[in-house]
Amino acid sequence: MLKSLIVSLALTLLLEELFALAWGLRGRRELTLVALVNCLTNPAAVLLYRTVVHRLAVPAPLTALALEAAVVGTEWLLFRRGSEKLCRPFLFALLCNAFSFGMGLVLKSVL
Numbered sequence: 001m002l003k004s005l006i007v008s009l010a011l012t013l014l015l016e017e018l019f020a021l022a023w024g025l026r027g028r029r030e031l032t033l034v035a036l037v038n039c040l041t042n043p044a045a046v047l048l049y050r051t052v053v054h055r056l057a058v059p060a061p062l063t064a065l066a067l068e069a070a071v072v073g074t075e076w077l078l079f080r081r082g083s084e085k086l087c088r089p090f091l092f093a094l095l096c097n098a099f100s101f102g103m104g105l106v107l108k109s110v111l
Helices: 002-023 028-055 061-082 089-110
Strands: none
Touching: 002 028, 002 089, 028 061, 061 089
């Protein structure tokens, strides 16, 4: 379980930092904020997903949708408060998470 948490966080950090660069974010403060926000939200989402799907038998797609919505909302608030340069923090959080989630699905199907 610890290995999957580490792999998930590492891939999320890589993908979302790349997305942030493509979005135009530059500077140590902004990119560090993206990393810290993901260090807060990703492990919590992964642990909750595993708990809800595997122990409570809630359907995986419903669980993933609810958790991703919560992650986007949380990240939006953190970006809105913590970033000095990020324009449209909600759109950034939504698209950034959609990108990393989608890439995760692609990688999972390929590997």
